[in-house]
Amino acid sequence: MDDLQLLREMRSDVGTPAQATLARGRNKLLGRIGAGADSGTMPDGGPRRRRVVARRVVLAAAAAAVLLGTLVAVDVVAPGGKPGATAEAAEVLNNAAAAAIKTSDPVVKPGQYLKVDTKAVYASSMTRAQGTTVSWLETQDGQVYVPADRSGEWVWNREARVPTTFFGKESKAEAQRYVASMNSGAGPQLEGVIRGKGGAFYDSPQQILGLPLLEAIKTLPREPRKLLDLIYKKNGDKGQTPESEALVTIADSLRTGVIPADLRAAMYKAAALIPGVIVADKQATLDGRKGVALGILWAEGKARQDIIVDPETGMMIGERNVSLAALDGIPANTAFGWTAVKISVVDSAP
Amino acid sequence: MNTDRDIIRRSRDSPAEFAALYDRHASVIYRYAARRAGDFVADDVTSETFLAAFEGLDSFDERWEDARPWLFGIATNLRRRHHRAEARLLKAMARSASREAGVDSTEVVAAQVDAATATARLAKSLKAMPAIDRETLLLYAWADLSYEGIAGAMGVPVGTVRSRLNRARRILRTGLGPVKLDETESDHGRLAAAPRNA
Numbered sequence: 001m002d003d004l005q006l007l008r009e010m011r012s013d014v015g016t017p018a019q020a021t022l023a024r025g026r027n028k029l030l031g032r033i034g035a036g037a038d039s040g041t042m043p044d045g046g047p048r049r050r051r052v053v054a055r056r057v058v059l060a061a062a063a064a065a066v067l068l069g070t071l072v073a074v075d076v077v078a079p080g081g082k083p084g085a086t087a088e089a090a091e092v093l094n095n096a097a098a099a100a101i102k103t104s105d106p107v108v109k110p111g112q113y114l115k116v117d118t119k120a121v122y123a124s125s126m127t128r129a130q131g132t133t134v135s136w137l138e139t140q141d142g143q144v145y146v147p148a149d150r151s152g153e154w155v156w157n158r159e160a161r162v163p164t165t166f167f168g169k170e171s172k173a174e175a176q177r178y179v180a181s182m183n184s185g186a187g188p189q190l191e192g193v194i195r196g197k198g199g200a201f202y203d204s205p206q207q208i209l210g211l212p213l214l215e216a217i218k219t220l221p222r223e224p225r226k227l228l229d230l231i232y233k234k235n236g237d238k239g240q241t242p243e244s245e246a247l248v249t250i251a252d253s254l255r256t257g258v259i260p261a262d263l264r265a266a267m268y269k270a271a272a273l274i275p276g277v278i279v280a281d282k283q284a285t286l287d288g289r290k291g292v293a294l295g296i297l298w299a300e301g302k303a304r305q306d307i308i309v310d311p312e313t314g315m316m317i318g319e320r321n322v323s324l325a326a327l328d329g330i331p332a333n334t335a336f337g338w339t340a341v342k343i344s345v346v347d348s349a350p
Numbered sequence: 351m352n353t354d355r356d357i358i359r360r361s362r363d364s365p366a367e368f369a370a371l372y373d374r375h376a377s378v379i380y381r382y383a384a385r386r387a388g389d390f391v392a393d394d395v396t397s398e399t400f401l402a403a404f405e406g407l408d409s410f411d412e413r414w415e416d417a418r419p420w421l422f423g424i425a426t427n428l429r430r431r432h433h434r435a436e437a438r439l440l441k442a443m444a445r446s447a448s449r450e451a452g453v454d455s456t457e458v459v460a461a462q463v464d465a466a467t468a469t470a471r472l473a474k475s476l477k478a479m480p481a482i483d484r485e486t487l488l489l490y491a492w493a494d495l496s497y498e499g500i501a502g503a504m505g506v507p508v509g510t511v512r513s514r515l516n517r518a519r520r521i522l523r524t525g526l527g528p529v530k531l532d533e534t535e536s537d538h539g540r541l542a543a544a545p546r547n548a
Contacts, residue, residue: 003519003522003523003526004491004519004522006468006469006472006526007472007487007491007492007522008491008492010385010469010472010473011385011492012385014381014384014385014389015380015382015383015384015385015389015392016377016381017376017377017380017381017384017389017392017393017396021380021393021396022376022377022380024393024397025372025376025393025396025397025400026369026372026373026376028397028401029368029369029372029397029400029401029404030366030369032401032404032405033365033366033368033369033404
């Protein structure tokens, strides 16, 4: 071996960035791109414009982050001083926790797979040359097949990403232009069957709370207060408020579909301790299934992050973001991003 | 056509396109920075590199198709702010490996000790050489840039890159000392890992 080969091997085992790290950097970049585009075309806008930019960034960030499996937001809202979730929300969450423990997890026998079927809708925003922002919704479904031995090979089938909902004519035109540019190869390749040992797709393990998923499932505390404190600690100053980011973290974790009942129960109970969590909708429907939506406000009260729980079984049906005011061309009261998760046991994977 | 240059050209009109360059190269920039100075620095350097690149689109030399020399050039400048982190890391590597060298020797352990010793000596040599030579050497060995790429990244003629590399490798070889080297494998040590832009 010569000196250069020795040098090449030195520290060759370090430096794979976590997906969350890359997502954060990408969000920063998208934020700058958005701000630059606006200030270039509207030089006299002042503080009002800056708010528009901030909102745009929130949406772009959400869209980009979901792509990489985390949800990061940009605005900062003063945290509320309440002691925990509302009594009503705490009751729903604690009952869901009890139900989660009573309902046993599906049993996956050797050779079988746990199939996590995800339907997802993301918001995309584009700042146009004249400084206006248009948004549209894209859907991308996918199925993750988790082998009985979770350290084995996981299979992820990602379906095509398709724009589905437009807010006006301009939105549709921008969406089509964007999709065409992505299909020409400008964007990352996002469809097809991907394989990864132990769920490490794209060569890096999936993470929740900054821990590799499989390790997190084993080691995360089952005591709700301890779990929530750990979530706050791991999130640091990421996100809009520690509270909204904590619920986002819980939603991110649960939508992997592989969180075992005891940890799922601890997550519900931890959510019940988050100040500002409310029952947002007792009859929420997501992908045709009904459940209770528990939410927390973010984006200065203009949006709400929900998790939707089936109170009978304690399963998480999904999670969603709802606009409470018009945002970048998205009308108020629109679910501008959601994920529905369905779990089953199957005998084979693609 | 979808070279880095195409993306950069398109992003002058529609800035959002620039994100595609991030998706393409962020992990490579991160990995290089992390090898040199750890994850904390890499996180900062990677995101700052792309912000700086986006704001300095005009500094991209259109004669290049590949944006990596440009991006590594920016990353190199930004990483200099963290030179202490690299110094600490090299110091620790030099020390920790020499501690392992005291282990009892079975054959397996001996092999490990050899690798550890080599790493410690490499770290010492890297630490000892002039910063500009270290920069050149690691852009070559860790960032897989060609001579021309390094010249582009550092803004110097190719001849300068060649002489800096020669000097740096001399220091490496001297530092490695008694570790057995097989010089016949290849003149430039390219056999094991050919760079993508060779």
